[in-house]
Amino acid sequence: xxAENLPGPAxxxxxxxxxxxxxxxxxxxxxxxxxxxxxxxxxxMAYAIVLVGLNMLTGYNGQISLGHxxxxxxxxxAAAILMDRYGVAYWxxxxxxxxxxxxxxxxxxxxxxxxxxxxxxxxTFGLAVALPQLLKHKSLEQWxxxxxxxxxxxxxxxxxxxxxxDQWLYFFALAVAIVMFALxxxxxxxxxxxxxxxxxxxxIAAEAMGIDIALYKSLTxxxxxxxxxxxxxxxxxxxxxxAPDSFNVFLSIAFLVGxxxxxxxxxxxxxxGALFIQFVPNLADRVSRAAPWAIYxxxxxxxxxxxxxxxxxxxxxxxxxxxxxxT
Amino acid sequence: MDELLRVxxxxxxxxxxxxxxxxxxxxxxxxxxxxxxxxGAGKTTTLRALCGMVTTRGAIxxxxxxIGGRAPEEVARRGVAHVPDGRGTFLDLTTxxxxxxxxxxxxxxxxxxxxxxxxxxxxxxxxxRRAQQAGTLxxxxxxxxxxxxxxxxxxxxxLLDEPSFGLAPKVVAGIFEILREINxxxxxxxxxxxxxxxxxxxxxxxxxxxxxxxxxxxxxxxxLRDDAAVRRAYxxx
Amino acid sequence: MDTFLAQCLSGLAxxxxxxxxxxxxxMIHQATRLVNxxxxxxxxxxxxxxxxxxxxxxxxxxxxxxxxxxxxAAGLLIERVVLRxxxxxxxxxxxxxxxxxxxxxxxxxxxxxxxxxRPFPSPFPPEPPFGQHYVSSHDLGxxxxxxxxxxxxxxxxxxxxxxxxxxxxxxxxxxxxxxxxRVGWMRALGWGxxxxxxxxxxxxxxxxxxxxxxxMSGVLLYAFAAALIGGxxxxxxxxxxxxxxxxxxNLLGAYAIGxxxxxxxxxxxIIAVLVVKPAGLFGRTLVKRV
Numbered sequence: 001x002x003a004e005n006l007p008g009p010a011x012x013x014x015x016x017x018x019x020x021x022x023x024x025x026x027x028x029x030x031x032x033x034x035x036x037x038x039x040x041x042x043x044x045m046a047y048a049i050v051l052v053g054l055n056m057l058t059g060y061n062g063q064i065s066l067g068h069x070x071x072x073x074x075x076x077x078a079a080a081i082l083m084d085r086y087g088v089a090y091w092x093x094x095x096x097x098x099x100x101x102x103x104x105x106x107x108x109x110x111x112x113x114x115x116x117x118x119x120x121x122x123x124t125f126g127l128a129v130a131l132p133q134l135l136k137h138k139s140l141e142q143w144x145x146x147x148x149x150x151x152x153x154x155x156x157x158x159x160x161x162x163x164x165x166d167q168w169l170y171f172f173a174l175a176v177a178i179v180m181f182a183l184x185x186x187x188x189x190x191x192x193x194x195x196x197x198x199x200x201x202x203x204i205a206a207e208a209m210g211i212d213i214a215l216y217k218s219l220t221x222x223x224x225x226x227x228x229x230x231x232x233x234x235x236x237x238x239x240x241x242x243a244p245d246s247f248n249v250f251l252s253i254a255f256l257v258g259x260x261x262x263x264x265x266x267x268x269x270x271x272x273g274a275l276f277i278q279f280v281p282n283l284a285d286r287v288s289r290a291a292p293w294a295i296y297x298x299x300x301x302x303x304x305x306x307x308x309x310x311x312x313x314x315x316x317x318x319x320x321x322x323x324x325x326x327t
Numbered sequence: 328m329d330e331l332l333r334v335x336x337x338x339x340x341x342x343x344x345x346x347x348x349x350x351x352x353x354x355x356x357x358x359x360x361x362x363x364x365x366x367g368a369g370k371t372t373t374l375r376a377l378c379g380m381v382t383t384r385g386a387i388x389x390x391x392x393x394i395g396g397r398a399p400e401e402v403a404r405r406g407v408a409h410v411p412d413g414r415g416t417f418l419d420l421t422t423x424x425x426x427x428x429x430x431x432x433x434x435x436x437x438x439x440x441x442x443x444x445x446x447x448x449x450x451x452x453x454x455x456r457r458a459q460q461a462g463t464l465x466x467x468x469x470x471x472x473x474x475x476x477x478x479x480x481x482x483x484x485x486l487l488d489e490p491s492f493g494l495a496p497k498v499v500a501g502i503f504e505i506l507r508e509i510n511x512x513x514x515x516x517x518x519x520x521x522x523x524x525x526x527x528x529x530x531x532x533x534x535x536x537x538x539x540x541x542x543x544x545x546x547x548x549x550x551l552r553d554d555a556a557v558r559r560a561y562x563x564x
Numbered sequence: 565m566d567t568f569l570a571q572c573l574s575g576l577a578x579x580x581x582x583x584x585x586x587x588x589x590x591m592i593h594q595a596t597r598l599v600n601x602x603x604x605x606x607x608x609x610x611x612x613x614x615x616x617x618x619x620x621x622x623x624x625x626x627x628x629x630x631x632x633x634x635x636x637a638a639g640l641l642i643e644r645v646v647l648r649x650x651x652x653x654x655x656x657x658x659x660x661x662x663x664x665x666x667x668x669x670x671x672x673x674x675x676x677x678x679x680x681x682r683p684f685p686s687p688f689p690p691e692p693p694f695g696q697h698y699v700s701s702h703d704l705g706x707x708x709x710x711x712x713x714x715x716x717x718x719x720x721x722x723x724x725x726x727x728x729x730x731x732x733x734x735x736x737x738x739x740x741x742x743x744x745x746r747v748g749w750m751r752a753l754g755w756g757x758x759x760x761x762x763x764x765x766x767x768x769x770x771x772x773x774x775x776x777x778x779x780m781s782g783v784l785l786y787a788f789a790a791a792l793i794g795g796x797x798x799x800x801x802x803x804x805x806x807x808x809x810x811x812x813x814n815l816l817g818a819y820a821i822g823x824x825x826x827x828x829x830x831x832x833x834i835i836a837v838l839v840v841k842p843a844g845l846f847g848r849t850l851v852k853r854v
Contacts, residue, residue, distance in 0.1 A: 064659050066601075111839040117655025118599040119842075122788060123835050125601065129785045130831040137824050249781060253663055260660055290675035297668035304657050304664070305649070378742065403744035415739035417732050427725060428732040432744035435725050480744060 026174060030167040038166045039238060040278060045173040046234040047274035049180045051258045052267060053227025058256075059264035060188060061220045062200030064117055067124030069252035070131050071101050071225040073242075075232025077135075080150040080242040081143055090155040090237050094176065097233035098226045105225020109218035128249040135244035149243025152236070173234055180227060184267060187223070196220055197265075228255075250293070257296045260303055263312025272311040331356040331484055331516050332377070337385035339369070339376040346372040348540040349385065354484065354533075359510055359517045361527040361548060364537035370520040371412055373537070374486045377518075378402050378409050390483065404432055408482035412489050412520075414473040418462030422453055425461050425472055429479030439479070446475040449505050467498035474502070478509065484516045491523045499523070503530050525564060528552040570698045571814045577703035578772070578786075579810020580710030584765035585787035586794065586802035587714065588758035594797050595734040595754045601662040603762055604784030605669035608777060610635040610763030611770050612673055615684060624687045628767060632760045639759025643752040673777040684770035706768040713764050714803055717757070730754055785830045786813065792837040795847015805844070809833070 030038045054068045075097035082088035082096060108127075112120055134140075136147050144150070157168035187193060195216050198206040207213050236242050254277050262273025277296075284291040307314055332354040339347040346369045354360045364370050376383045378399045387395040394402050403409070417425050426446055430439040447454030450471040456464060461472060470490055477485055487506075491499040503526055509515055521527035528534060531548040544557070551557055558564055585603060592600045610631055617627035646665070650657060688705035692698075721727035733740040733750035740747050765787075766780065773779050790809040794801020809830070817826050837844060 058656065062656070064656055066659070066663070111835060114842075115838055118659055119838055121601075121655075121659045122599055123838055126785055126788065126831040126834045129781055130827040133824055133827045138822075250667075253667060256660065256663060257667075264656075288675050289679070290671040290673075293667045293671035294675065297664040297666070297671065300667075301646075301661055301664040304653075304660050308657070380738075399738075399741040400744050400746050403742055409742045411739070411742065415736065415742065417736050417739060419735055420728070420732065424728055424732075427728055428740070428745070429743050431725060431729045431732075476743065 027171070030163070030170045035164065035166045038170050040282070042166070042170045042173045042238045043235060044271075044274045044278045045170075045177040046231045046238060047255075047258065047278060048231075048270045049177055049234065050228045050231035050255060051262060051270035051273045052180065052184045053224040053231065054255050055259045055262075055264065055266070055270055056184065056188070056196070056227065057220055057224035059259055059266070059269075060193065060200065061196040061217065061224075062117075063112070063217065063221065064121040065124045065224075066121050066249075066252050066256060067127035067131075068224075068228050068255045069247050069249065070124075070127050071105060071228040072232035072235070072251065072255075073131060073135065073247035074104055074225075075101050075229030076236035076242045076247070077144060077150075078229070079233035079236045080152050083152045083237075084150050085143070091172070093237070094230055094233050097229045101229025101232075102222045102226040104229075106218050106222030108225070109221025112221065113214050113217050124252070125249070128252040132244040132248050135247065144244070145242075147244060149241060149246075151241050154240055155237065169238055173238070176230065176234060180230060181267060184227070188267070192216070192219075254296065257300050259310075260300050261310055263310030263315075264308070266310065266312035266316075268315070269310050269312035272315075276311075329356040330354070331390060332518070333386070333388045334377075335386040335388075337373070337376060337383060337387065339372050339384075340382045341372065346381075346540050347376065347383075350537070350540070350542050352535050352542065352545065354516055354518055356483070357510070357514045357516050358532045359506075359519060359530055359548075361524075361531035361534040362518060362520045362537060363522075363524050363527060363534060364543075366522070367539075368537040369540045370537055371488055372540075374409060374411075374488050374518070374520055377407065377486060403480060403482075406480070406483040407486065408477035408480045408484070409486040410473045410477045410488060410490065412492065414469045416461045416464075416469045416472060418460070420461055421458050422461055422464065422472060423457040425476050426453075426479055429476035433479070433481060442479055442481070446478060449478075449509060450475055467494050467502070470494060470498075470502060471505075474506070478513075478515070482515060484518065487517060487519045487521075489520055489522060491521060491526060499526060506530060524558075525552075566698070567818065568815075571818050572811055573699035574703050575811035575814035576807055577699070577706045577810070578769070578813070579807035580707050581765045581769040581783060581806075582786045582790045582809050583803045583806025584710055584713060584761050584768070585783060586790040586806045587717070587799055588762045588765070589787055589791045590794070590796060590799050590802040591754055591758045591761075593791075594799070595730075595751055598658055599662070600758075601659065601784075602665035602669060603758070603787070604780030605666045605673075606635070606639070606759050607762035607766035607783075608780040609669050609673055610638075610759070611684065611766035611775060611779075612677055614763070614767055615677075615682070615770075615775060618685060624685060628687070631763050631767065635763040636756040636760040638756075640752045640756035642759075643755035644748075647755075648748065670777050677777070679777060681774045681776040684767070684775040686771040702771055709764065709768060713761060717761065718799075726753075782827055782830075785827060785834070786810075789830045789833040789837070791844075792834055792842075793844050795844030798844070798846045801844055801846035804846075 029041065050068065050072060054065060057063050057065055078097040078100050079093035082093045083090060112123060115123060135144055154165045154169065156165055157163050161168065195206070195211045198211060199213055199216055203213060258273030258277045259269060261276050262271070263269025280295055281292040284295050303310060309316065330353050334353070335351050336349045337347055338345065338349055350373070362370050362373060372381060375381045377387060379397050379402050380399055383395055385395065386393065389405060389407060392405065394405060417428060420428065423443065426443050427439055430442055433439065452468055453471055453475060456468065461469065464472060474490070490502060506517065507530055510517060519527055519531060528548045528551060534546065534548045534551050535542050536544040585607060589600055589603055592598060613634055614627050614631040617630055618624060622630065646661065650661065686702040688701040691701065693701050693704060721731055729745050730750045730753060733745055733747045734754065737747045769783055770779065786809050787806065790805035791802045793808060794805030813826050813829065816829060817823050821829060
């Protein structure tokens with residue numbers, strides 16, 4: 001797993017054209033698909049934001065987290081509590097979720113600084129396993145709604161636009177996703193991104209070059225949690241429901257599967273990964289309730305053996321061979 | 328000469344760096360051969376190459392069988408025992424447990440008991456400390472233990488990597504005395520890597536001098552020891 | 565005072581389960597520096613195998629023994645087939661592979677046996693022994709079985725030549741190779757043994773928490789806490805840690821934090837040990853300082 005896909009310099013014209021076409025297609029989709037499919041795509045975008053966050057921490061910075069479901073839950077509950085208990089507008093909940101998760105991630109990152117690979121994974125694993133029980137606790141019940149959780153209402157499209165609520169939410173999510181991806185790209189392209197990768201690949205050399213490892217690692221944790229929290233808030237608004245048992249250890253594991261299959265240290269990878277974790281259960285569920293997870297496990301192991309760069313790595317290799325054949 | 332070990336065109340790498348550039352030599356059964364040279368000449372690498380611990384090219388033939396490229400544990404099982412630099416002591420095990428580990432491939436507890444007593448015969452100090460944790464033994468005692476552990480394999484060839492390292496001269500002399508005794512009694516051939524050329528030439532029958540991965544000089548140990556010009560030019564004394 | 569004693573004793577019973585699982589974790593970590601996230605699911609799967617055997621009419625103790633043998637074989641196979649090709653892979657790859665194993669075992673168990681919660685038989689009588697009411701027969705029996713297994717494992721490593729070779733291979737693989745020991749197979753044996761010990765833990769805890777594919781996730785967390793407290797390279801520490809965590813969990817659950825926060829307690833213990841004293845009470849330092 002090398003530091004290949006740090007987002008490169010500004011895009012050439014034909015790539016801008018391609019993105020514009022893609023954007024047009026994405027905007028047309030909600031009018032061509034059923035409401036349920038639109039809802040699914042909205043979730044894909046929420047997950048993609050989450051996976052960008054996790055990838056920053058684990059793919060680019062080398063800190064292994066098995067507990068990002070916790071930050072997703074914090075973002076989701078923040079949105080739900082603000083909307084249900086305090087009547088806050090849905091779009092306001094995202095910045096709040098971002099801020100809360102940024103702080104929470106940074107604070108968690110501080111003690112986590114000293115922990116190497118598998119031991120950090122262990123600590124975050126503990127967080128993921130313990131979280132549902134914590135969320136169900138009596139003392140928090142008045143906010144979290146205990147075992148039953150909180151239900152929220154889907155927001156209506158503003159300005160009386162002639163689209164339904166699902167479609168509006170899709171466009172909202174799309175806008176947020178574009179903003180978040182652009183933010184991530186800028187972060188990773190600059191000094192911060194290089195520092196993160198340097199810390200992952202050779203911490204001693206990085207420190208010798210003057211990088212404040214403690215600061216960067218905690219910051220990365222914070223930013224990563226922030227992205228995940230935004231995804232969580234979006235996801236909660238889309239699903240209209242939060243409950244402790246939705247945020248168990250398997251959610252965190254699904255996120256890890258997402259970035260491994262999608263492609264570690266790759267922004268595109270977040271999209272492939274999000275598509276994978278959203279749609280595999282749908283298709284596999286028809287076979288049996290257990291099938292999706294068996295597939296996750298097998299795929300993740302296969303990818304580790306055969307394609308450590310994930311789908312993004314495969315795409316990259318194909319596009320390179322294609323370019324080479326053209327010249 | 329009844330050849331026990333023959334090496335032809337041996338090249339060896341540490342990772343990407345080539346350390347041995349094609350060396351040829353042989354060790355006769357029952358003889359003691361010294362491998363001399365300065366730091367970085369490739370002496371330790373040669374021993375590691377024989378044991379399959381580094382990447383090699385070329386022929387390594389032990390008792391008629393090609394052992395190049397075999398895993399270290401397979402080479403050991405064929406009768407080549409390696410006393411590594413740093414001694415490789417199992418620090419958390421007792422002295423006696425170290426010996427039992429050395430003899431693991433030769434049988435169970437009872438089969439080894441006689442061999443262990445024989446080791447205590449060669450190295451009485453170890454016998455005194457048989458139940459002591461090996462990590463608490465002195466440098467000299469750990470060296471003796473490493474040699475004894477290797478001998479538990481009942482090897483036909485014993486590879487020794489700088490046994491004198493870090494030890495007081497009197498201790499070294501004692502150890503070399505025992506090595507001579509073992510060579511005479513048990514007929515174990517030895518390939519001895521040493522920076523202390525004087526002591527090595529005293530013990531050895533033949534000697535080779537390595538310089539940056541190639542053999543610069545070879546001959547009878549006595550001849551090299553007695554030739555003052557060679558000694559001064561190559562061995563520094 | 566009544567409840568205190570009862571809590572302590574049942575804490576020792578679950579503590580024995582944690583001790584067994586923690587020992588399995590430590591055995592693997594000592595030999596390979598790997599954190600086996602799949603240890604709990606392996607134990608769960610073994611317990612399901614035992615259940616199938618018992619359902620098929622095999623009496624309890626023969627089923628128990630057969631399960632141990634099968635678990636041993638499975639652990640050995642996993643080391644040779646799944647792990648051997650990726651020796652020396654970076655930490656992230658290893659974590660991902662273990663998580664993959666966890667997830668596969670969990671889902672295959674769910675697929676074969678469904679997610680219905682089932683009772684699992686205890687080999688011990690349902691009436692509490694000697695007419696007292698502090699501890700059930702199963703709890704007492706579980707403590708006994710755990711101690712018996714741990715003593716057997718100790719005796720194996722301490723007194724047999726094979727156990728000695730395995731210890732040597734774990735401590736200093738290079739020197740072990742030079743002595744002719746096939747270190748790869750020693751590792752595989754270690755895995756087999758660890759998986760069998762995990763099976764014991766599963767079969768002892770299943771009558772208490774009931775059999776379902778997710779029964780071991782909490783237990784695994786406690787076992788991790790126990791292994792860390794004892795020092796993640798120290799088998800005795802793991803056993804001590806297991807009993808300690810079991811009793812602590814029960815007492816705190818009964819008197820201080822309530823039943824609902826017990827997993828959070830385990831999490832706090834894990835983080836506290838890793839951050840404050842990574843070597844645990846009896847172990848060597850494992851955390852690198854940056």
